[in-house]
Amino acid sequence: MRKLVRTLFAALAAVAFVTAAAPSNAEITININGGNVQPLPIAIPNFVGGADTAAVGQQMAGVIAADLQRSGLFQVLNQASYVDRITDPNAVPNFQNWRAINAQALVSGGIVRAADGRLQADFRLWDVFGGAQLAGQQYFTTPENWRRIAHIIADAIYERLTGEKGYFDTRIVFVDESGPKGNRVKRLALMDQDGANVRYLTNGKDLVLTPRFSPTSQVVTYMSFGTAEPRVYLLNIESGQRTLVGNFPNMTFSPRFSPDGNSVIMSLEQDGNANIYAMPIGGAPARLTNTAAIDTSPSYSPDGSRIVFESDRGGNQQLYVMSAGGGGATRISFGNGRYSTPVWSPRGDLIAFTRQSGSGFAIGVMKPDGSGERILTEGFHNEGPTWAPNGRVIMFFRDSGGPNGGPQLFSVDLTGRNEQKVPTPNFASDPAWSPLLK
Amino acid sequence: MTTATRIFSRRAALALGLALLAAACAKSPSELDNQLGAGAGGAGAATPGSAQDFVVNVGDRVxxxxxxxxxxxxxxxxxxxxxxxLALYPRYTVTVEGHADERGTREYNLALGARRAKAAQDFLVARGVTANRIKTISYGKERPVALCDQDSCWAQNRRAVTVLNTGG
Known part of the structure; x- marks a missing residue:
């Protein structure tokens, strides 16, 4: 057991090492398949089920395997290579048979229908070489909710083996884009972080942009064009109720929730300038910047004490940090190019951004004081980072350009080496990652 | 808009050489953006004071x-x-739409489009158009009219378009 845990910690330590060693201004060439982290071999047999639950047991194992594989920290062993079967998920497995295929970890699980009709899922995580159980848990859920249980189990495995919170039981809200480039229909859409369970929140009649979750994941703030000025709204995901944020005569845009969920921070356009306002829900606005410039894309530090935003007050787009109450701002971006769309990591340690330089758009991170800048991915057009709740993975959109091109969602981890396309039904942009669901 | 865009794209492709002429560039999207010109005769046939007159003979965008x-x-x-x-035809009010090309980030481009609309509005006001006849709106980079991956297209998308609202 100790050995296994240590192995994965070593992997994470390697991540940290790469992070610290990367030269700050280098434009790193991305090799998606490369990387120094040795993924941990893990076996995930189908969850054992009865006649009515075997199929979902197989699907659950597939969802857990896909989550862990995409994290880049695990190598899920092909089920065809297994020389043993799990028949009783609660019995101690024959470790010898799993050592034979070099599995370091093994997940055994069972799924049955409880008397009240709900599904009962059990899983156990085993250290194959240490011959010990590392975790075990039982869950009950309604049958249609089986994917969430699979994600919760994947999070439990991830957390037990890395010491970090997982991020699989989360959702993404994004802008679904369909139709020709010159006449795109944009709809707010919601899905699980792996692309499943897509649900549309708006009908496409109005142009909608930049959705972001509240800390409870129950409300989305976004910008919508309609018959009046384009403005910032709140949308309750469950009830569908839409509320205007503030009542300004001009365009409001670029909204984001405060960490406590009690206010929305956003830009107000006035006389060609854009300034940042904090809008307590149901309260009076507080003006936080006052410049003849474009101040936008504000994002709070997770403790709510500071705000990072972009401004062209110095001539072109750069990143600035100010107190949550406004006032003086300190420029933190000094590399080559224009910096925009800063987003503070939920861990507080980094700020993700878009950097436009030369002919390309890159996604990168820097510390809140501007030091330690690293580019994670770059190309023709990458934009709009959003953080997984554990602060280890970033999602963004990449536009292929061209008359028939459009944006698609991708994720990349903090090493920059594990880049993954995120499946969506159509073109997609402006992803925003939810916190871990409650 | 869809049809207009398609027609424009085809035209742009056919007239690649001509597209270098700034005047030609400036007029083509104007005509088609407003769904005008189709079946209404040539530029010379535009009724003075009509929306077509404004688009074809004055120019609706910068x-x-x-x-x-x-x-x-x-x-x-x-x-x-x-x-x-507009001084000749006071029955019109206008909306100036500010736009940006796709080579910028979304939120900044919304603000940039607003600034462009404001610049055009200020100029019109300075030339005697009453301020309350002019509204502005920014579409950022969300409404491109030219779709290629070259500056010839991006240059056409960095625009302020004066749209007539009433009368005519």
């Missing part, structure tokens, strides 16, 4: 350099003509 909101000489000429025309 263009900007990358990340710029400055009105160049040509833009000032077009806006000057717009102001004169």
């Amino acid at each position: 263009f900007f350099d990358t990340d710029s909101t400055s009105l160049n000489t040509e833009a000032q000429t077009v806006l000057g003509r717009q102001a004169q025309w």
Whole structure:
């Protein structure tokens, strides 16, 4: 057991090492398949089920395997290579048979229908070489909710083996884009972080942009064009109720929730300038910047004490940090190019951004004081980072350009080496990652 | 809009050489953006004071350099003509739409489009158009009219378009 845990910690330590060693201004060439982290071999047999639950047991194992594989920290062993079967998920497995295929970890699980009709899922995580159980848990859920249980189990495995919170039981809200480039229909859409369970929140009649979750994941703030000025709204995901944020005569845009969920921070356009306002829900606005410039894309530090935003007050787009109450701002971006769309990591340690330089758009991170800048991915057009709740993975959109091109969602981890396309039904942009669901 | 865009794309492709002529560039999207011209005869046939007259003979849009909101000489000429025309036809109010090309981030481009619309509005007001006849709106980079991956297209998307609202 100790050995296994240590192995994965070593992997994470390697991540940290790469992070610290990367030269700050280098434009790193991305090799998606490369990387120094040795993924941990893990076996995930189908969850054992009865006649009515075997199929979902197989699907659950597939969802857990896909989550862990995409994290880049695990190598899920092909089920065809297994020389043993799990028949009783609660019995101690024959470790010898799993050592034979070099599995370091093994997940055994069972799924049955409880008397009240709900599904009962059990899983156990085993250290194959240490011959010990590392975790075990039982869950009950309604049958249609089986994917969430699979994600919760994947999070439990991830957390037990890395010491970090997982991020699989989360959702993404994004802008679904369909139709020709010159006449795109944009709809707010919601899905699980792996692309499943897509649900549309708006009908496409109005142009909608930049959705972001509240800390409870129950409300989305976004910008919508309609018959009046384009403005910032709140949308309750469950009830569908839409509320205007503030009542300004001009365009409001670029909204984001405060960490406590009690206010929305956003830009107000006035006389060609854009300034940042904090809008307590149901309260009076507080003006936080006052410049003849474009101040936008504000994002709070997770403790709510500071705000990072972009401004062209110095001539072109750069990143600035100010107190949550406004006032003086300190420029933190000094590399080559224009910096925009800063987003503070939920861990507080980094700020993700878009950097436009030369002919390309890159996604990168820097510390809140501007030091330690690293580019994670770059190309023709990458934009709009959003953080997984554990602060280890970033999602963004990449536009292929061209008359028939459009944006698609991708994720990349903090090493920059594990880049993954995120499946969506159509073109997609402006992803925003939810916190871990409650 | 869909049809207009398609027609424009085809036309742009056929007339690649001609597209270098700034005047041709400036007029084609104007006509088609407004769904005008189709079946209404040539430029000479536009009824004075009509929306078609405004688009074809005055010019409904001005263009900007990358990340710029400055009105160049040509833009000032077009806006000057717009102001004169609006003085002749006071029944119109207008909305100036500010747009950006796709080579910028979404939120910044919304603000940049607003600035461009404001620049055009200020110029019209300075030339005597009453401020309350002019509304502005920014579409950022969300409403491109030219779709290729070259500056010839992006230059057409960095624009402020004066749209007539009433009368005519």
